[in-house]
Amino acid sequence: MSDVAIQAENLSKQYTIGTAKIRHDTLRDQLMDGLTSLFRRNGHAAPTSDTIWALKDVSFEIKQGEVVGIIGRNGAGKSTLLKILSRITEPTTGRAKVYGRLASLLEVGTGFHGELTGRENIYLNGAILGMRKTEIDRKLDEIIAFAEIDRFIDTPVKRYSSGMYVRLAFAVAAHLEPEILIVDEVLAVGDSAFQRKCLGKMGSVAKEGRTVLFVSHNMPAVQSLCSRVILIHGGKCIANGNPHEIIHSYLTPLFVSDHSSLEDREDRAGDRSAKIVSLQIENEARDKVIQSTTCLKITLGYRSDKAIMHPRFLVCLYDYHSSAGLYLMDTEAADDFPEIIPQEGSVTCVTGPLNLTPGRCTVNVALFRGGLLADHVECAGNLDIESAMVPHLRRIPNRERVTGIINYKWQINESPGVSVGDRQALPLGENVNPK
Amino acid sequence: MNETKDAQMILSGTLPGSERTTLSGGRTTPTVVIEPRRSPLDLDLRAIWQFRELLYFLVWRDIKVRYKQTVLGVGWAILQPLLTMMIFTIVFSYFAKIPSEGIPYPIFAYSALLPWTYFAQAIGRCSSSVIGDASLITKVYFPRLIIPLASVIPPLVDFCWSLLILVGMMAWYGIGITWNLLAMPAFLLLALLTALGVGLWLSALNVRYRDVTHVVPFIIQIWMFVSPIVYPVSLVPEKWRLLYSLNPMVGVIEGFRWAVLGKGAPDLLVLGISSFMVLVLLVGGLVFFKRMEKTFADDI
Numbered sequence: 040m041s042d043v044a045i046q047a048e049n050l051s052k053q054y055t056i057g058t059a060k061i062r063h064d065t066l067r068d069q070l071m072d073g074l075t076s077l078f079r080r081n082g083h084a085a086p087t088s089d090t091i092w093a094l095k096d097v098s099f100e101i102k103q104g105e106v107v108g109i110i111g112r113n114g115a116g117k118s119t120l121l122k123i124l125s126r127i128t129e130p131t132t133g134r135a136k137v138y139g140r141l142a143s144l145l146e147v148g149t150g151f152h153g154e155l156t157g158r159e160n161i162y163l164n165g166a167i168l169g170m171r172k173t174e175i176d177r178k179l180d181e182i183i184a185f186a187e188i189d190r191f192i193d194t195p196v197k198r199y200s201s202g203m204y205v206r207l208a209f210a211v212a213a214h215l216e217p218e219i220l221i222v223d224e225v226l227a228v229g230d231s232a233f234q235r236k237c238l239g240k241m242g243s244v245a246k247e248g249r250t251v252l253f254v255s256h257n258m259p260a261v262q263s264l265c266s267r268v269i270l271i272h273g274g275k276c277i278a279n280g281n282p283h284e285i286i287h288s289y290l291t292p293l294f295v296s297d298h299s300s301l302e303d304r305e306d307r308a309g310d311r312s313a314k315i316v317s318l319q320i321e322n323e324a325r326d327k328v329i330q331s332t333t334c335l336k337i338t339l340g341y342r343s344d345k346a347i348m349h350p351r352f353l354v355c356l357y358d359y360h361s362s363a364g365l366y367l368m369d370t371e372a373a374d375d376f377p378e379i380i381p382q383e384g385s386v387t388c389v390t391g392p393l394n395l396t397p398g399r400c401t402v403n404v405a406l407f408r409g410g411l412l413a414d415h416v417e418c419a420g421n422l423d424i425e426s427a428m429v430p431h432l433r434r435i436p437n438r439e440r441v442t443g444i445i446n447y448k449w450q451i452n453e454s455p456g457v458s459v460g461d462r463q464a465l466p467l468g469e470n471v472n473p474k
Numbered sequence: 475m476n477e478t479k480d481a482q483m484i485l486s487g488t489l490p491g492s493e494r495t496t497l498s499g500g501r502t503t504p505t506v507v508i509e510p511r512r513s514p515l516d517l518d519l520r521a522i523w524q525f526r527e528l529l530y531f532l533v534w535r536d537i538k539v540r541y542k543q544t545v546l547g548v549g550w551a552i553l554q555p556l557l558t559m560m561i562f563t564i565v566f567s568y569f570a571k572i573p574s575e576g577i578p579y580p581i582f583a584y585s586a587l588l589p590w591t592y593f594a595q596a597i598g599r600c601s602s603s604v605i606g607d608a609s610l611i612t613k614v615y616f617p618r619l620i621i622p623l624a625s626v627i628p629p630l631v632d633f634c635w636s637l638l639i640l641v642g643m644m645a646w647y648g649i650g651i652t653w654n655l656l657a658m659p660a661f662l663l664l665a666l667l668t669a670l671g672v673g674l675w676l677s678a679l680n681v682r683y684r685d686v687t688h689v690v691p692f693i694i695q696i697w698m699f700v701s702p703i704v705y706p707v708s709l710v711p712e713k714w715r716l717l718y719s720l721n722p723m724v725g726v727i728e729g730f731r732w733a734v735l736g737k738g739a740p741d742l743l744v745l746g747i748s749s750f751m752v753l754v755l756l757v758g759g760l761v762f763f764k765r766m767e768k769t770f771a772d773d774i
Binding site: 046054122123124125126127128129130131132133134135136137138139140141143145146149150152154155159162163166167168169171172195 | 504505506507508509510511527528530531534535538539542607609610611612613614615616768769771772
């Protein structure tokens with residue numbers, strides 16, 4: 040057992056749903072709650088449907104020197120696990136034993152203060168990440184050199200360009216030397232050169248024999264860096280082992296959006312004479328996860344009190360972060376949608392290839408009945424597009440820069456009369472004076 | 475096994491082939507056990523000592539930033555109590571004719587305003603300290619107590635500057651320094667602990683109820699008038715004296731005046747009650763803070 044780095048036993052974390060509500064709670068509400076809770080036992084709220092388990096009975100063991108990837112969809116519980124292991128939040132039950140000095144990088148530049156100079160921020164950030172002052176003293180020159188900002192080291196960081204800021208922040212993080220390192224993929228922000236630098240650094244950290252826990256959506260990176268992968272789904276650890284197999288199995292199950300609650304959603308517009316009750320988005324091929332070039336099959340379930348005359352369904356795909364509209368699927372624009380449909384049923388829309396960069400999309404749905412808005416739900420579902428290999432492209436840009444992927448080819452244009460191939464074949468003199 | 479790892483085994487003095495071949499030398503006891511905290515009295519104060527350098531850097535940050543952002547810098551530290559003292563002298567001494575036990579009123583007021591200004595600043599900063607460092611709390615682990623602890627120290631710098639003015643005033647009024655002055659740090663410490671004790675409650679409450687932010691200035695204002703700053707304790711009717719001294723700042727301010735001016739030794743009973751109250755506030759605050767800190771990262 041002596042070579043264990045982290046041993047997690049039945050880690051669970053319970054959250055109360057609607058943190059937003061709690062946050063805006065005022066003392067007055069709490070006093071009222073306090074009065075009602077007097078009549079409950081222990082004064083504790085009984086675990087009802089108001090609570091969810093973000094993490095449930097997660098157990099695993101990580102050996103020293105292992106590089107373990109943690110994968111799973113958004114909301115699967117990866118961040119919660121990370122926060123528990125970083126000791127940012129306490130588990131509700133269960134425990135984890137950590138053997139060795141642990142540092143976590145959930146963000147670069149934590150605690151940077153704009154008024155302080157680069158040098159001062161190195162010390163502050165270093166101390167926050169758990170470095171000793173003597174350690175920072177020793178590494179200061181190295182950090183400054185790594186960040187390539189020696190000229191501005193005594194300038195307040197509020198005057199830095201965003202690139203310089205990130206470089207400095209990463210330089211400090213890169214010089215952290217814990218025995219166990221927990222890294223969130225948010226670290227890999229910025230341009231692709233910077234991402235490569237981050238991943239390269241992670242690779243070298245791993246080679247030094249340190250234990251690394253790496254959370255990411257970037258499957259190629261996980262596959263190349265990690266010796267083992269833990270797959271989290273619905274707060275549970277559902278697979279643990281060989282990266283290749285698990286990543287494959289992760290990409291296999293078809294994606295179904297969270298449609299179970301669509302019917303109960305209250306945040307909808309329209310006269311409600313007809314209602315969209317379910318939304319299911321899957322890969323048209325039904326065998327794989329949704330990737331950049333996937334064709335989608337979108338199924339909408341609806342219900343009304345009588346048959347719907349002149350129905351019109353709209354599905355709009357948005358970028359999750361910028362809310363920029365991407366695609367609109369409108370039955371009215373389509374050729375042959377019936378004039379009348381039964382009072383209850385479902386409709387399906389099959390699209391062509393998405394050609395979207397990896398990232399999250401959100402889906403709005405609407406239903407018109409005889410030209411009047413019957414139902415409209417914003418963010419009816421989310422859709423995670425995973426990265427895929429696109430023929431002829433070695434790299435796919437990320438969503439922060441562009442949303443679309445287009446197939447293209449570059450070539451060099453030949454100058455008039457001379458082809459690149461000909462040039463070598465021709466004698467030197469004739470090349471200069473074409474006839 | 476690659477070369478780097480072999481090299482490390484040699485460096486760390488472990489023999490190749492043995493099981494203990496990693497950086498930490500294969501500990502058999504965990505460095506940290508992460509689990510729900512069981513006892514409310516488990517305050518884990520040792521962790522604060524381990525993170526003392528972070529405490530130092532947070533204090534250092536606050537002091538640096540405080541003097542960087544302002545034009546007058548140190549000037550504010552001096553102007554604030556000085557102007558307040560002048561206004562108090564005009565209002566309470568000239569207009570209201572409040573006695574000051576034979577001490578010139580300006581110095582009577584100023585010697586109380588020194589610890590008071592510190593206290594008011596410390597409590598203000600402390601109560602918003604945790605939400606102010608939300609970005610740290612949600613991203614990095616360290617003993618959360620470090621934050622309120624670090625917040626009550628920077629105002630001491632301002633205190634030291636305004637102390638210089640007091641020295642000048644004492645010279646002006648011809649008040650000699652006595653051995654009592656040696657007791658001053660003890661009363662300052664009492665003020666710090668009071669601010670911390672109350673600040674711990676407020677800072678933890680502030681995470682969940684932002685009402686606290688609005689209440690604090692009001693608390694400070696009320697508290698000033700139930701402390702013997704503009705008037706001497708002798709104005710308080712005898713029968714209310716004990717109740718009055720439940721306010722820890724009564725002991726602090728009385729003691730501070732005595733230490734600086736060498737007159738009017740504080741009632742030991744008053745001092746005892748005040749100190750006891752500080753202890754109650756502080757221990758209660760610590761337990762409450764530790765209880766609340768579990769959900770800081772989720773609630774903030």
